[in-house]
Amino acid sequence: MANTNNGSTRKNLAASGATLAITQVKSAIGGKQKQRDTLRSLGLKRIGHTVTRTADEVTVGMVNAVPHLVAVEEVNNG
Numbered sequence: 001m002a003n004t005n006n007g008s009t010r011k012n013l014a015a016s017g018a019t020l021a022i023t024q025v026k027s028a029i030g031g032k033q034k035q036r037d038t039l040r041s042l043g044l045k046r047i048g049h050t051v052t053r054t055a056d057e058v059t060v061g062m063v064n065a066v067p068h069l070v071a072v073e074e075v076n077n078g
Contacts (some may be wrong), residue, residue: 014069015060019075022059026069032060036064 024044028036042062043051052075053059063072 003031013016013055013060013063013072014072015057016055019052019077020055020074021052021075022063023071023073024048024069025071026071028069031069035066035069038062042070044070047052 010023020046022042024039024047028039042053042059055074063070
């Protein structure tokens with residue numbers, strides 16, 4: 001699930017028990033209100049801000065809604 005596409009996220013990330021590091025890489029200015037709300041719900045506040053979340057259905061759905069604004073990496077838990 002690591003990003004290899006120049007800072008962007010591939011579409012249709014799958015839910016799993018993995019831990020994801022989600023980083024905002026692009027501004028939400030000029031985007032739709034729904035996309036800004038999704039970033040805020042993920043806990044992202046500014047470009048370069050990173051949060052770690054479990055890859056459950058809710059989180060994966062939010063990431064898939066704004067793949068052009070975030071970069072996702074799988075975090076090793078061991």
